[in-house]
Amino acid sequence: IVLTQSPGALSLSPGERATLSCRTSESVSSNFLLWYQQKPGQPPRLLIYRTSSRATGIPDRFSGGGSGTDFTLTISRLEPEDFAVYHCHHFGGSPAFGQGTRLEIK
Amino acid sequence: EVQLVESGGGLVQPGGSLRLSCAGSGFSISGTYMSWVRQAPGKGLEWVSHIYSGDNTYYEDSVKGRFTISRDNSKNTLYLQLSSLRAEDTAVYYCATMTSPTYYYGLDVWGQGTTVTVSS
Numbered sequence: 420i421v422l423t424q425s426p427g428a429l430s431l432s433p434g435e436r437a438t439l440s441c442r443t444s445e446s447v448s449s450n451f452l453l454w455y456q457q458k459p460g461q462p463p464r465l466l467i468y469r470t471s472s473r474a475t476g477i478p479d480r481f482s483g484g485g486s487g488t489d490f491t492l493t494i495s496r497l498e499p500e501d502f503a504v505y506h507c508h509h510f511g512g513s514p515a516f517g518q519g520t521r522l523e524i525k
Numbered sequence: 526e527v528q529l530v531e532s533g534g535g536l537v538q539p540g541g542s543l544r545l546s547c548a549g550s551g552f553s554i555s556g557t558y559m560s561w562v563r564q565a566p567g568k569g570l571e572w573v574s575h576i577y578s579g580d581n582t583y584y585e586d587s588v589k590g591r592f593t594i595s596r597d598n599s600k601n602t603l604y605l606q607l608s609s610l611r612a613e614d615t616a617v618y619y620c621a622t623m624t625s626p627t628y629y630y631g632l633d634v635w636g637q638g639t640t641v642t643v644s645s
Contacts, residue, residue, distance in 0.1 A: 462636065463562075468629050474631065
């Protein structure tokens, strides 16, 4: 299964809403669709599991949704610390990541 | 506090070998689902391998037959043996684990990574 994230990069201002997309090459179980955040020089951080559940300590401005082949990560109001790279991930028979979306400050 | 600390990375010639270690603390790695994920310079994340209950293992196709994942429960340490290394194996290698089954294979604890550079 191939995961394709769009856009590749997104330039927004603090306070704005960000919507990131992850499309899978075939329908997947929503139980195994996850999102990670990664900042420069740091390992990834688990944000969302089971498509829409926030991991411990993740603010409620982060939300995930979708089903089938189309999934989204939404950040309702961007904070300065949210500018990072976001990776979607499917844990299936062959675990795979998307190529990432870079969220940049405008 | 659950922590993972990787070591063992370095510069190696094509065709060479390395063994990466990932020492766990604050939890027992025995029977725990644990993974290796790598990131080539300036690139995205790539799943490498994982080990789970019963010490069952999985390998991504490009490393199958060259890499071996294992663990020593007495040392609470996960390993990744890298052999027949290629330039395209150059990356930061992270080990990671899931501390609660409610995360449905979400990796909520990661090490800081160890860098492998394959070059002559």
